[in-house]
Amino acid sequence: MKQFDRITPEGTRDLLFEECLVRGRLQRSLANLFQLRGFDEVITPALEFYDVFTDDAAYLPQQSMFKLADHKGRLLVLRPDCTTPIARLAATRLKGAASPLRFYYNQNVYRMERQLAGKSCEITQAGVELMGAPGEKSDLEMVELACASLRECAGESYRIELCHIGFFKAIMQSLGTDAATAEKIRQLVENKNYAALGDMLAQFGENDAVCALKRLPRLFGGEEILEEAAEVFCQNGAREVLDDLKSLYRSLESLGLRDKVMVDLGLVSLPEYYTGITFQGYLSGIGEPVLSGGRYDSLVGQFGRQLPAVGFAINVDLVGRYLMASGMGCCVKSPDILVHSDKAHMAKAIRYRNLRISEGFLCEVSSFDTAEEAKAYALGRGISQLHLVGDTVEILRMAGADYE
Amino acid sequence: MNKLRIALTKGRLEKDTVLLLEQLGYDCEAVKNKGRKLVLPIKNTNIEVVLAKANDVITYVENGVCDIGVVGKDTIMEMGGQFYEVLDLGYGRCRFAVAAPRGCRFYDGFEVKRIATKYPAVARRFFEGKCMDVDIVKIEGSVELAPILGLSDAIVDIVETGTTLKENGLEVIEEVADISARMIVNIASMKLKKPEIEELLTKIESFRKGKTA
Numbered sequence: 001m002k003q004f005d006r007i008t009p010e011g012t013r014d015l016l017f018e019e020c021l022v023r024g025r026l027q028r029s030l031a032n033l034f035q036l037r038g039f040d041e042v043i044t045p046a047l048e049f050y051d052v053f054t055d056d057a058a059y060l061p062q063q064s065m066f067k068l069a070d071h072k073g074r075l076l077v078l079r080p081d082c083t084t085p086i087a088r089l090a091a092t093r094l095k096g097a098a099s100p101l102r103f104y105y106n107q108n109v110y111r112m113e114r115q116l117a118g119k120s121c122e123i124t125q126a127g128v129e130l131m132g133a134p135g136e137k138s139d140l141e142m143v144e145l146a147c148a149s150l151r152e153c154a155g156e157s158y159r160i161e162l163c164h165i166g167f168f169k170a171i172m173q174s175l176g177t178d179a180a181t182a183e184k185i186r187q188l189v190e191n192k193n194y195a196a197l198g199d200m201l202a203q204f205g206e207n208d209a210v211c212a213l214k215r216l217p218r219l220f221g222g223e224e225i226l227e228e229a230a231e232v233f234c235q236n237g238a239r240e241v242l243d244d245l246k247s248l249y250r251s252l253e254s255l256g257l258r259d260k261v262m263v264d265l266g267l268v269s270l271p272e273y274y275t276g277i278t279f280q281g282y283l284s285g286i287g288e289p290v291l292s293g294g295r296y297d298s299l300v301g302q303f304g305r306q307l308p309a310v311g312f313a314i315n316v317d318l319v320g321r322y323l324m325a326s327g328m329g330c331c332v333k334s335p336d337i338l339v340h341s342d343k344a345h346m347a348k349a350i351r352y353r354n355l356r357i358s359e360g361f362l363c364e365v366s367s368f369d370t371a372e373e374a375k376a377y378a379l380g381r382g383i384s385q386l387h388l389v390g391d392t393v394e395i396l397r398m399a400g401a402d403y404e
Numbered sequence: 405m406n407k408l409r410i411a412l413t414k415g416r417l418e419k420d421t422v423l424l425l426e427q428l429g430y431d432c433e434a435v436k437n438k439g440r441k442l443v444l445p446i447k448n449t450n451i452e453v454v455l456a457k458a459n460d461v462i463t464y465v466e467n468g469v470c471d472i473g474v475v476g477k478d479t480i481m482e483m484g485g486q487f488y489e490v491l492d493l494g495y496g497r498c499r500f501a502v503a504a505p506r507g508c509r510f511y512d513g514f515e516v517k518r519i520a521t522k523y524p525a526v527a528r529r530f531f532e533g534k535c536m537d538v539d540i541v542k543i544e545g546s547v548e549l550a551p552i553l554g555l556s557d558a559i560v561d562i563v564e565t566g567t568t569l570k571e572n573g574l575e576v577i578e579e580v581a582d583i584s585a586r587m588i589v590n591i592a593s594m595k596l597k598k599p600e601i602e603e604l605l606t607k608i609e610s611f612r613k614g615k616t617a
Contacts (some may be wrong), residue, residue: 192488193490194490287590
């Protein structure tokens with residue numbers, strides 16, 4: 001007996017009507033925004049070789065990927081991330097293409113999430129990658145685009161948070177510890193686990209790096225954080241990092257984004273992957289970042305072409321949920337007209353429907369045998385006119401509340 | 405001002421946290437006389453208290469329906485999740501330990517050991533760290549029973565005073581981790597409600613410093 005034929009796998013779901021409309025509208029407006037700025041769409045396969053995601057800079061643990069095997073027994077995964085395949089394609093198919101390359105995408109990623117925690121395993125992302133452009137100018141372009149994207153999606157309620165992984169790396173360089181300890185410290189900073197971080201750092205005694213690390217989780221807020229950070233630590237290039245962030249912040253300020261952009265120097269995720277600025281976007285009422293991105297100058301190089309790069313992805317599902325929850329979703333519109341005919345006049349009914357559609361009406365053709373059934377259906381579905389097509393056409397206005 | 409919703413783990417941590425909040429000057433009358441209500445306002449503030457089971461505290465905070473949670477480190481270690489773990493509140497102290505029948509040489513021999521526990525993830529991680537293959541059996545109630553009945557060679561459980569172990573002929577073989585109550589914060593809330601959350605955290609921290617000084 002079949003056991004699972006009436007449900008979808010955990011972490012997946014069907015999207016119906018309104019949700020599809022909201023998602024479609026989001027994807028179109030983002031695609032439009034990206035296109036107007038010179039980004040072109042790419043679509044990569046949903047299936048990729050596992051090897052694509054196992055380079056040093058890839059950050060996904062193997063247990064988070066959905067795996068299957070091809071007919072030669074080679075290990076495949078359902079694309080767990082959009083950026084890595086685009087890096088692959090930029091370094092291979094577009095080997096000879098002049099840089100910079102501007103890509104945008106609209107596709108799903110698949111990740112095995114913790115069970116029973118309300119997490120989706122299938123996430124729709126819309127994102128952009130700018131490859132072959134180093135430095136501050138493209139950082140600014142992308143952070144501004146991140147702001148513009150969230151504004152386009154959800155109005156003015158968004159916030160973007162900026163970090164530069166270089167600040168953390170500079171401190172860790174001065175601390176000088178083994179990789180395992182460094183990773184533990186990083187996690188404690190990222191989770192703002194002040195207490196455990198203090199305990200962990202006790203073994204290193206008192207020095208600039210230790211003081212800086214203890215302060216790091218608290219270094220979030222407005223522009224003033226950058227001044228504070230400069231007092232905390234400025235060796236090993238940390239000063240330059242903070243100067244870069246400051247000039248980026250100033251530029252964003254002059255673009256009118258002062259209220260939107262915050263700084264969190266403790267946002268130290270994926271230090272193997274990110275090489276420069278990182279940023280995340282938030283919408284009120286959504287408990288996790290809806291946008292995340294940053295500079296990853298070494299990823300494309302793993303595939304054989306050195307291209308500095310920066311990009312971000314928007315979690316379309318979360319933004320959609322935000323829009324629905326805040327009443328900014330959209331309603332599915334009922335047809336204006338239902339066209340009914342008997343079997344003999346069906347061809348005429350179809351011609352008649354096409355004519356009405358060309359006049360701008362939303363028009364559906366009836367699949368019922370009798371006019372009574374068609375009428376009941378029109379009433380139930382909120383269709384305000386029933387057109388009976390026979391040798392002549394009779395128009396019935398339905399006594400719907402909205403019509404009266 | 406933004407509303408702050410705090411999820412408390414029902415039971416002892418709830419009482420300790422209410423006591424702490426009262427010492428900070430919050431009026432917790434509604435929480436103390438809650439009746440059957442589950443969402444309780446703290447008078448003259450923007451704070452609302454929710455009472456939940458430990459695992460649910462993490463779920464609510466991680467999903468952002470509560471901004472802050474108070475939950476034991478034991479639950480955090482078992483469940484994991486994405487949130488900020490900002491404060492060690494100092495109360496609810498106990499430890500995770502491996503315990504086995506008194507006098508048995510647990511680590512001797514080559515046979516695969518069987519471990520009974522309410523915390524399979526914690527036990528799994530601990531023995532993985534020792535490169536030991538063990539069978540883990542999840543038990544819901546009194547874990548001490550498992551080795552007595554011969555179901556397992558040892559247990560991984562929370563130990564407070566050790567009295568229960570002693571009375572059942574078990575002894576601690578090795579400590580796994582120290583446990584206490586933690587304050588956790590939703591990642592987005594920390595950013596979007598920074599002033600409100602920082603105010604509360606600072607109050608708690610300076611109060612605790614004052615107490616230990």
